Amino acid sequence: MAEAGGEQGGAGVRARVNVPLRLKNDSGETAKIVSFRGLSDGLEHVAIEFGAVADIPLVRLHSECLTGDVLGSTRCDCGPQLQESLELLSVSGGILLYLRQEGRGIGLYNKLDAYWLQQHRGLDTFAANRKLNFSDDLRDYRPAAQMLQALGVPRVRLLSNNPDKSEQLRRYGIDVVDVVPTGVFPNERNIRYLRAKVEQHGHSIEITQEFA
Structure with a gap:
């Protein structure tokens, strides 16, 4: 039976269920996946909890990326970042918020148009x-804050x-x-993407490799 949760500012825990995971580090971890009600954007975001939640847990906000997370696309660094985060949290404990914000909020079809x-x-x-008449990044992290508040987590170390x-x-x-940097995962296909994130939006990514 799913576990009910509390209510914070109109948002609350809908259910909490145990899900066994198969990670590349062979941790054999079982995580708790938490669903919510009353989030400001009405989307089906989830939290993935590892271990007992610390007073100031390590938290990763990860925006959904079908091409990177599921298909292993090398056009971005989303898949490696997700895998790194899950493996790190499975060892150290913490929370990953998986946010349904495909394509920095423009949706899957529009993201594929942007790829074209x-x-x-x-x-x-x-x-x-911008060519598709969207802003650079449409993501609003209010739902992420609501999720953390509903989980009783007012203070975080952000990955x-x-x-x-x-x-x-x-x-x-x-x-x-505190802000903890993620790893850097450049390859010949995503290097321009990573440089754009650094040069145009101030991401703290140190790129040392060079690609032809």
């Missing part, structure tokens, strides 16, 4: 979004290279006491 523009028009990821995540969480009432 990158491939055939030479645009970078942000210019492609991220994206300064917008910490800024928005603080704006929505979450105390980000």
Whole structure:
């Protein structure tokens, strides 16, 4: 039977269930996957909890990326970041918020249109979004803050290279006491994407490899 949860600011825990995971580090971890009700955007975001939640847990906000997370696309670093986060949290404990924000909030079909523009028009990821009449990044992290509040987590150590995540969480009432960088996963197909994130949106990614 699913476990009911509390209510915070209109959002609350809907259910909490145990799910065994198969991770590359062979941890054989069982995580708790938490669903919610009353989130501001009405989407089906989930939290994945590892171990007992600490007073100031390590938290990763990960936006859904079908191509990277599921299909292993090398056009981005989403898949490796997700795997790294799950493996780290399975060992150290913490929470991963899996947010249904495909394509930085523009949706899967529009993201594929942006891919076409990158491939055939030479645009970078942000210019492609603008060509489709979207802003560079439509993601609103208020639902993430609501999820943390519903879980009784007002203070976090944030696992991220994206300064917008910490800024928005603080704006929505979450105390980000530390920011822990993720790994860097460059390859010849995503290097331009990574450089665009650094140069245009201030991501804390140090790129040392060079690709032809």
